[in-house]
Amino acid sequence: MSKENITYQNKSGFGVDKDYFDDFEKRILSNIKEKEIMLHAKKMHGSMKVPENYFSDVEDQILAKISSEEKINPSKVIPLRSYFYWANAAFLAILFTSLLFTQLNSPSIEVGEKNFTLSEISSESLESYIDKNLFGTELEYYLNGNSNYDFSTNVASELSSEYILDYLDNEFYESDFLDD
């Protein structure tokens, strides 16, 4: 600010703007008016009204709503039905995936360090394996429909009488235990 626009008081040397006192009253009044506006508006609760007995009524309304909600739903119920559905769905999904997996991957037979799939084994090899290992046993009886096959000579004769008695005792004991 240039010194030309400042009026100095000779004795003290302090100065003010030349027009400082000219609009002093106007500025003071304007400030007072603003403060009054703020103070006046501060009584806003006085001008914003609520209906008569509103605060006691609203309390009753809120409590009535809560109370009716509690009556409809007194305690938190865990929806078991939905858990059951989800468990079933998960089980079916796992079952389906395993079936699909076994379909896509045929079983492999480990020979030495090499894995063979069934598709890699020739039908001749399979036939010779069956001839060597399965015929001459109970399977032959079933496959040939041989009614003369004698179990007593082929299976039962190989079991001792003590073994058979122990087995029967265990079986009867277990079935008695399960009965009411």
Next chain:
Amino acid sequence: MTEEQLVIQLQQGPNKEEAFALLVKEHKKRLYWHIRHMVKIHEDADDILQNVFIKVYRNIGKFKGESKLYSWMYRIATNETITFLNKRAKNLQISNEELQDYLIDQLESDVYFEGDEIQKKLQRAIATLPEKQRMVFNLKYFEELKYKEIAEMLDASVGALKSNYHHEAKKIEEYLKNN
């Protein structure tokens, strides 16, 4: 009953409803005026207040006691009110700033408002502030909350709030001077 005891009653006590009645009695007026200053119209404030208390009742189990109970309730009330205002602006297809003017215009026909032109002028001045500043101004000026309480409620520092409030008050003074 202390606040901690009240919270325990509300969360697990056998007298949950009685404790809740006490809570409503204690906080209904403060929450009402907080909401009313934001939405202006009594009917809207009434709807929001009821929803706020129902939300408080349903969610009291989630209150962990990390802040004061009233701060937590104020936050619920503030969020509920802002959601309401956003919906109203969307329905009317106007901006949030235009909505503030619209709400002040509505005051003229509101039977629950007896304010004069000066009060409407102040409301218009407050409406020029951004949403968060408007809220801080309302909380400090009308509701006369302490900076510490506002800071806890809005998750802000006391220093920042003090300087913001001073800035907001200046802006409002400017508006009143020029209009």
